[in-house]
Amino acid sequence: GAGVSQSPSNKVTEKGKDVELRCDPISGHTALYWYRQSLGQGLEFLIYFQGNSAPDKSGLPSDRFSAERTGGSVSTLTIQRTQQEDSAVYLCASSLGQGALETQYFGPGTRLLVL
Amino acid sequence: QKEVEQDPGPLSVPEGAIVSLNCTYSNSAFQYFMWYRQYSRKGPELLMYTYSSGNKEDGRFTAQVDKSSKYISLFIRDSQPSDSATYLCAMSDMAGNMLTFGGGTRLMVKP
Numbered sequence: 001g002a003g004v005s006q007s008p009s010n011k012v013t014e015k016g017k018d019v020e021l022r023c024d025p026i027s028g029h030t031a032l033y034w035y036r037q038s039l040g041q042g043l044e045f046l047i048y049f050q051g052n053s054a055p056d057k058s059g060l061p062s063d064r065f066s067a068e069r070t071g072g073s074v075s076t077l078t079i080q081r082t083q084q085e086d087s088a089v090y091l092c093a094s095s096l097g098q099g100a101l102e103t104q105y106f107g108p109g110t111r112l113l114v115l
Numbered sequence: 116q117k118e119v120e121q122d123p124g125p126l127s128v129p130e131g132a133i134v135s136l137n138c139t140y141s142n143s144a145f146q147y148f149m150w151y152r153q154y155s156r157k158g159p160e161l162l163m164y165t166y167s168s169g170n171k172e173d174g175r176f177t178a179q180v181d182k183s184s185k186y187i188s189l190f191i192r193d194s195q196p197s198d199s200a201t202y203l204c205a206m207s208d209m210a211g212n213m214l215t216f217g218g219g220t221r222l223m224v225k226p
Binding site for chain 1: 147151158160205208215
Protein backbone atom coordinates (compact mmCIF):
# COMPACT_ATOMS: atom_id res chain seq x y z
CA GLY A 1 0.00 0.00 0.00
CA ALA A 2 0.95 3.65 -0.25
CA GLY A 3 3.30 5.03 2.36
CA VAL A 4 3.58 8.52 3.76
CA SER A 5 3.96 11.08 1.01
CA GLN A 6 5.28 14.61 1.26
CA SER A 7 5.29 17.53 -1.12
CA PRO A 8 7.15 19.27 -2.48
CA SER A 9 10.19 17.02 -2.40
CA ASN A 10 12.45 20.06 -2.72
CA LYS A 11 11.80 23.73 -2.05
CA VAL A 12 14.11 26.66 -2.58
CA THR A 13 12.92 29.98 -1.23
CA GLU A 14 14.24 33.41 -0.43
CA LYS A 15 14.75 34.64 3.09
CA GLY A 16 11.61 36.29 4.41
CA LYS A 17 9.15 34.32 2.26
CA ASP A 18 6.53 31.96 3.67
CA VAL A 19 6.50 28.25 2.77
CA GLU A 20 3.96 25.47 3.16
CA LEU A 21 4.97 21.83 3.42
CA ARG A 22 2.39 19.10 2.95
CA CYS A 23 2.14 15.60 4.43
CA ASP A 24 -0.26 12.84 3.39
CA PRO A 25 -0.19 10.09 6.04
CA ILE A 26 -0.91 6.43 5.50
CA SER A 27 -4.64 5.94 5.15
CA GLY A 28 -6.26 5.15 8.48
CA HIS A 29 -3.37 6.42 10.60
CA THR A 30 -4.70 8.64 13.33
CA ALA A 31 -1.39 10.01 14.62
CA LEU A 32 0.89 12.27 12.58
CA TYR A 33 4.30 13.69 13.48
CA TRP A 34 6.62 16.36 12.09
CA TYR A 35 10.38 16.23 12.55
CA ARG A 36 13.24 18.33 11.24
CA GLN A 37 16.59 16.90 10.21
CA SER A 38 19.58 19.21 9.85
CA LEU A 39 23.32 18.68 9.74
CA GLY A 40 24.05 20.29 13.05
CA GLN A 41 21.03 19.15 15.05
CA GLY A 42 20.21 15.68 13.75
CA LEU A 43 16.57 14.67 13.75
CA GLU A 44 14.43 16.73 16.12
CA PHE A 45 10.76 16.46 17.00
CA LEU A 46 8.53 19.42 16.13
CA ILE A 47 4.87 18.52 16.74
CA TYR A 48 2.41 15.65 16.70
CA PHE A 49 -1.29 15.35 15.97
CA GLN A 50 -3.80 12.90 17.34
CA GLY A 51 -6.67 13.31 14.92
CA ASN A 52 -6.84 17.03 14.18
CA SER A 53 -5.60 18.04 17.61
CA ALA A 54 -2.01 18.97 18.50
CA PRO A 55 -1.72 18.52 22.28
CA ASP A 56 1.92 19.61 22.49
CA LYS A 57 3.39 22.39 20.36
CA SER A 58 6.47 22.95 22.51
CA GLY A 59 8.80 21.40 19.91
CA LEU A 60 8.14 24.11 17.35
CA PRO A 61 11.35 26.23 17.15
CA SER A 62 9.63 29.63 17.08
CA ASP A 63 6.29 31.30 16.53
CA ARG A 64 7.10 31.48 12.83
CA PHE A 65 6.28 27.77 12.68
CA SER A 66 2.72 26.49 12.70
CA ALA A 67 1.00 23.29 11.69
CA GLU A 68 -2.50 22.12 11.13
CA ARG A 69 -4.28 18.93 10.23
CA THR A 70 -7.68 18.72 8.66
CA GLY A 71 -10.10 15.83 8.31
CA GLY A 72 -7.79 13.63 10.35
CA SER A 73 -5.63 13.22 7.28
CA VAL A 74 -3.49 15.79 5.45
CA SER A 75 -1.24 18.05 7.48
CA THR A 76 0.47 21.29 6.53
CA LEU A 77 3.55 22.75 8.20
CA THR A 78 3.87 26.47 7.55
CA ILE A 79 7.01 28.51 8.10
CA GLN A 80 6.54 32.26 7.96
CA ARG A 81 9.29 34.76 7.19
CA THR A 82 11.80 32.00 6.53
CA GLN A 83 15.36 32.35 7.78
CA GLN A 84 18.51 30.64 6.53
CA GLU A 85 18.66 28.53 9.69
CA ASP A 86 15.31 27.00 8.66
CA SER A 87 17.13 25.13 5.87
CA ALA A 88 16.74 21.43 6.65
CA VAL A 89 14.86 18.29 5.66
CA TYR A 90 11.35 18.28 7.11
CA LEU A 91 10.12 14.76 7.75
CA CYS A 92 6.59 13.65 8.41
CA ALA A 93 5.62 10.34 10.02
CA SER A 94 2.35 8.66 10.82
CA SER A 95 1.26 5.80 13.05
CA LEU A 96 -1.90 3.76 13.34
CA GLY A 97 -2.52 4.96 16.86
CA GLN A 98 -0.89 7.05 19.51
CA GLY A 99 1.74 5.91 21.95
CA ALA A 100 5.06 4.18 22.37
CA LEU A 101 3.97 0.82 20.97
CA GLU A 102 2.92 2.31 17.64
CA THR A 103 5.48 2.25 14.85
CA GLN A 104 6.08 5.59 13.20
CA TYR A 105 6.38 5.36 9.41
CA PHE A 106 8.32 8.16 7.80
CA GLY A 107 7.88 9.90 4.49
CA PRO A 108 10.80 10.85 2.22
CA GLY A 109 10.93 14.41 3.49
CA THR A 110 10.88 17.89 2.00
CA ARG A 111 14.30 19.44 1.49
CA LEU A 112 14.02 23.16 2.21
CA LEU A 113 16.76 25.58 1.24
CA VAL A 114 16.43 29.21 2.28
CA LEU A 115 18.72 31.53 0.34
CA GLN B 116 24.93 17.83 26.25
CA LYS B 117 22.42 16.05 24.03
CA GLU B 118 19.98 13.57 25.58
CA VAL B 119 21.10 10.88 23.13
CA GLU B 120 24.69 10.59 21.96
CA GLN B 121 25.75 8.59 18.92
CA ASP B 122 29.11 8.45 17.16
CA PRO B 123 28.59 9.96 13.69
CA GLY B 124 31.23 7.79 12.01
CA PRO B 125 31.67 7.14 9.18
CA LEU B 126 32.25 3.49 9.97
CA SER B 127 33.78 1.55 7.11
CA VAL B 128 33.88 -2.27 7.22
CA PRO B 129 34.50 -5.07 4.72
CA GLU B 130 31.61 -7.21 3.53
CA GLY B 131 30.87 -10.03 5.97
CA ALA B 132 32.11 -8.16 9.04
CA ILE B 133 30.17 -7.84 12.29
CA VAL B 134 29.12 -4.26 12.88
CA SER B 135 28.50 -2.73 16.28
CA LEU B 136 26.58 0.54 16.56
CA ASN B 137 25.96 2.23 19.89
CA CYS B 138 24.09 5.01 21.63
CA THR B 139 24.19 6.39 25.14
CA TYR B 140 21.44 8.39 26.74
CA SER B 141 20.98 10.47 29.85
CA ASN B 142 17.19 10.60 30.38
CA SER B 143 16.06 7.75 32.64
CA ALA B 144 12.47 8.34 31.48
CA PHE B 145 13.29 6.64 28.18
CA GLN B 146 11.68 3.20 28.19
CA TYR B 147 11.32 2.29 24.51
CA PHE B 148 14.28 1.96 22.19
CA MET B 149 14.40 1.78 18.42
CA TRP B 150 16.87 1.56 15.60
CA TYR B 151 16.06 3.18 12.28
CA ARG B 152 17.94 2.83 9.00
CA GLN B 153 18.05 5.76 6.60
CA TYR B 154 19.27 5.54 3.05
CA SER B 155 20.45 8.67 1.27
CA ARG B 156 17.58 11.04 0.44
CA LYS B 157 15.01 8.71 2.01
CA GLY B 158 13.04 8.77 5.23
CA PRO B 159 14.09 6.60 8.19
CA GLU B 160 12.65 3.07 8.34
CA LEU B 161 12.23 1.08 11.52
CA LEU B 162 14.63 -1.86 11.94
CA MET B 163 14.30 -2.95 15.54
CA TYR B 164 12.16 -2.09 18.56
CA THR B 165 12.89 -3.08 22.14
CA TYR B 166 11.44 -2.30 25.53
CA SER B 167 13.21 -4.24 28.23
CA SER B 168 16.89 -4.64 28.98
CA GLY B 169 18.44 -7.59 27.19
CA ASN B 170 18.80 -8.79 23.63
CA LYS B 171 16.36 -9.01 20.75
CA GLU B 172 17.28 -10.76 17.53
CA ASP B 173 15.80 -10.44 14.05
CA GLY B 174 17.69 -12.18 11.28
CA ARG B 175 21.15 -10.63 10.99
CA PHE B 176 20.26 -7.85 13.44
CA THR B 177 20.50 -7.94 17.23
CA ALA B 178 19.44 -5.06 19.45
CA GLN B 179 20.78 -4.85 22.97
CA VAL B 180 19.59 -2.59 25.78
CA ASP B 181 21.31 -1.98 29.10
CA LYS B 182 19.10 0.40 31.06
CA SER B 183 21.39 0.39 34.09
CA SER B 184 24.20 1.82 31.97
CA LYS B 185 21.88 3.83 29.70
CA TYR B 186 23.50 2.17 26.70
CA ILE B 187 21.99 0.55 23.63
CA SER B 188 23.60 -1.31 20.77
CA LEU B 189 22.75 -2.70 17.36
CA PHE B 190 24.80 -5.56 15.96
CA ILE B 191 24.74 -6.50 12.29
CA ARG B 192 26.13 -9.92 11.39
CA ASP B 193 27.44 -10.83 7.94
CA SER B 194 27.21 -7.22 6.82
CA GLN B 195 26.33 -6.60 3.18
CA PRO B 196 26.96 -3.61 0.87
CA SER B 197 23.19 -3.06 0.93
CA ASP B 198 23.51 -2.33 4.67
CA SER B 199 25.39 0.86 3.80
CA ALA B 200 23.22 3.61 5.25
CA THR B 201 22.89 5.90 8.25
CA TYR B 202 21.67 4.16 11.40
CA LEU B 203 19.71 6.22 13.89
CA CYS B 204 18.90 5.19 17.42
CA ALA B 205 15.67 6.60 18.82
CA MET B 206 13.94 6.39 22.15
CA SER B 207 10.79 7.51 23.89
CA ASP B 208 9.20 7.66 27.30
CA MET B 209 6.12 5.70 28.31
CA ALA B 210 3.79 8.12 26.51
CA GLY B 211 5.71 7.67 23.28
CA ASN B 212 4.32 10.73 21.57
CA MET B 213 7.72 11.93 20.43
CA LEU B 214 10.92 10.18 19.54
CA THR B 215 14.31 11.51 20.58
CA PHE B 216 16.97 10.55 18.07
CA GLY B 217 20.70 10.17 18.15
CA GLY B 218 22.62 12.01 15.46
CA GLY B 219 23.07 8.86 13.38
CA THR B 220 26.08 6.74 12.42
CA ARG B 221 26.99 6.47 8.76
CA LEU B 222 27.95 2.90 7.86
CA MET B 223 29.77 1.87 4.70
CA VAL B 224 30.14 -1.82 3.87
CA LYS B 225 32.70 -2.37 1.15
CA PRO B 226 32.47 -5.37 -1.23
